[in-house]
Amino acid sequence: MTTEQLVEQIKIKNSFLCVGLDVDLNKIPTHLLKEEDPIFAFNKAIIDATHDLCVAYKPNIAFFEAYGLKGWQALEKTISYINENYPELFTIADAKRGDIGNTSTMYAKAFFEDLAFDSVTIAPYMGKDSVEPFLAFEDKHTILLALTSNEGAFDFQTKLIEGKELYKHVLETSKTYKNSENLMYVVGATKAEYLADIRTIIPNSFLLVPGVGAQGGNLQEVCKYGMNDQVGLLINSSRGIIYASKGEDFAEAAAKEAKALQEQMQELLKV
Amino acid sequence: MTTEQLVEQIKIKNSFLCVGLDVDLNKIPTHLLKEEDPIFAFNKAIIDATHDLCVAYKPNIAFFEAYGLKGWQALEKTISYINENYPELFTIADAKRGDIGNTSTMYAKAFFEDLAFDSVTIAPYMGKDSVEPFLAFEDKHTILLALTSNEGAFDFQTKLIEGKELYKHVLETSKTYKNSENLMYVVGATKAEYLADIRTIIPNSFLLVPGVGAQGGNLQEVCKYGMNDQVGLLINSSRGIIYASKGEDFAEAAAKEAKALQEQMQELLKV
Numbered sequence: 001m002t003t004e005q006l007v008e009q010i011k012i013k014n015s016f017l018c019v020g021l022d023v024d025l026n027k028i029p030t031h032l033l034k035e036e037d038p039i040f041a042f043n044k045a046i047i048d049a050t051h052d053l054c055v056a057y058k059p060n061i062a063f064f065e066a067y068g069l070k071g072w073q074a075l076e077k078t079i080s081y082i083n084e085n086y087p088e089l090f091t092i093a094d095a096k097r098g099d100i101g102n103t104s105t106m107y108a109k110a111f112f113e114d115l116a117f118d119s120v121t122i123a124p125y126m127g128k129d130s131v132e133p134f135l136a137f138e139d140k141h142t143i144l145l146a147l148t149s150n151e152g153a154f155d156f157q158t159k160l161i162e163g164k165e166l167y168k169h170v171l172e173t174s175k176t177y178k179n180s181e182n183l184m185y186v187v188g189a190t191k192a193e194y195l196a197d198i199r200t201i202i203p204n205s206f207l208l209v210p211g212v213g214a215q216g217g218n219l220q221e222v223c224k225y226g227m228n229d230q231v232g233l234l235i236n237s238s239r240g241i242i243y244a245s246k247g248e249d250f251a252e253a254a255a256k257e258a259k260a261l262q263e264q265m266q267e268l269l270k271v
Numbered sequence: 272m273t274t275e276q277l278v279e280q281i282k283i284k285n286s287f288l289c290v291g292l293d294v295d296l297n298k299i300p301t302h303l304l305k306e307e308d309p310i311f312a313f314n315k316a317i318i319d320a321t322h323d324l325c326v327a328y329k330p331n332i333a334f335f336e337a338y339g340l341k342g343w344q345a346l347e348k349t350i351s352y353i354n355e356n357y358p359e360l361f362t363i364a365d366a367k368r369g370d371i372g373n374t375s376t377m378y379a380k381a382f383f384e385d386l387a388f389d390s391v392t393i394a395p396y397m398g399k400d401s402v403e404p405f406l407a408f409e410d411k412h413t414i415l416l417a418l419t420s421n422e423g424a425f426d427f428q429t430k431l432i433e434g435k436e437l438y439k440h441v442l443e444t445s446k447t448y449k450n451s452e453n454l455m456y457v458v459g460a461t462k463a464e465y466l467a468d469i470r471t472i473i474p475n476s477f478l479l480v481p482g483v484g485a486q487g488g489n490l491q492e493v494c495k496y497g498m499n500d501q502v503g504l505l506i507n508s509s510r511g512i513i514y515a516s517k518g519e520d521f522a523e524a525a526a527k528e529a530k531a532l533q534e535q536m537q538e539l540l541k542v
Contacts, residue, residue, distance in 0.1 A: 106336070126424065166432070166437065
């Protein structure tokens with residue numbers, strides 16, 4: 001999917017919501033556990049109930065890998081289900097990968113070719129030759145970790161190098177990478193005020209913003225500092241939506257939560 | 272496996288060699304392609320031929336994920352084969368993972384419980400709460416990226432924060448993490464002279480050293496600066512061993528390369 005197509009979808013749906021699929025068998029409704037593939041059954045119901053309220057889905061790869069072969073099967077079925085039934089949805093493999101060149105190429109093949117995701121999240125620690133293999137894929141997007149929403153973000157990401165935080169060096173340096181137009185960035189919502197600074201470095205890039213809701217981020221603040229003239233934001237909510245109810249009504253409850261966020265977004269898009 | 276058991280194996284085998292399993296179907300002998308599971312058939316032959324010359328195997332997870340479900344199956348079979356037949360071997364999931372707390376816990380379950388690896392490689396960018404979930408597993412080891420062997424290492428890892436390189440901050444900060452005794456570190460062999468400095472920060476930790484051979488690192492130099500009184504080194508070689516021949520003799524050729532490295536290591540252990 002091209003960035004233009006993503007922006008078009010945001011305008012059609014009046015939403016820049018991304019639904020995170022972090023499926024934990026201990027948290028899904030118990031009646032689903034008797035299904036042959038409970039993870040996929042859960043995802044399918046959530047997707048069918050929310051696809052018109054969001055523009056992106058973000059399966060969290062760890063939650064599939066933790067279930068081994070069955071988990072990987074559920075991941076394949078989930079991404080295929082989205083691509084076949086709702087091809088207008090942008091898909092994010094939240095994988096936090098990154099390795100030396102030939103290994104990154106293999107990860108890129110796994111997520112862009114074998115699974116046919118539109119994008120993948122990548123950690124920047126290993127630098128240029130760990131990121132560029134992902135950028136080489138046309139109409140695919142590499143979402144680089146810049147400033148994450150967790151406490152550990154302050155261990156290294158905000159440390160000063162020549163008077164400037166490491167995450168700003170990540171933003172600036174990554175702009176020099178080949179095919180850097182295929183970059184998006186992860187910026188945590190718990191630090192909304194940082195977004196103004198970030199926008200001076202990468203005014204046009206899309207930002208994937210986790211941490212609204214469960215992690216305490218504020219949607220209005222994020223939009224105030226982070227929105228650009230192409231919207232430029234994908235706001236992720238995982239647990240707040242998918243675990244809204246543990247009963248038979250889980251999909252309806254998820255849709256209700258998604259709808260509430262979509263309506264807030266519609267208001268914010270009017271400004 | 273405990274660190275003591277690993278050290279014991281090193282002394283028994285006079286080897287601190289780790290064999291990297293980066294299996295690319297375009298590079299393995301063509302006669303294996305008619306096997307039902309060529310990746311596993313290749314790994315099994317390599318493992319059977321080299322297990323007495325090395326102390327560790329390091330499957331590179333990207334090379335399995337790139338083949339989807341079949342790749343994940345081959346990974347499961349490979350790790351099971353090692354654990355069942357050669358339980359004295361230390362196993363490393365070269366996965367370069369790392370995410371916020373509950374997600375890291377899921378990755379830890381995937382590699383330590385479901386697949387039963389002894390260790391996993393982790394990227395430090397997200398800090399403490401992305402690493403500690405891995406450290407919580409008893410007798411399992413978390414191998415943190417410090418200074419990698421690729422060109423991109425100079426993008427961020429060697430940048431100065433308060434007069435000290437980022438990778439040294441990673442070493443120092445990680446020592447304060449809970450259960451930090453379960454940490455090992457990735458340090459690239461292409462920068463052997465850096466090892467003296469690194470040893471002043473982490474004198475006792477094991478270092479996983481990639482980049483000897485194909486990437487140009489020198490074994491003697493690495494040992495001179497990096498060895499400690501418990502040896503403290505695992506030297507990885509992947510392509511130099513597993514792709515020593517593309518013919519029917521690939522396993523014997525791999526053993527020959529492994530033997531050459533093991534003999535060098537035996538000499539270096541005498542010093």
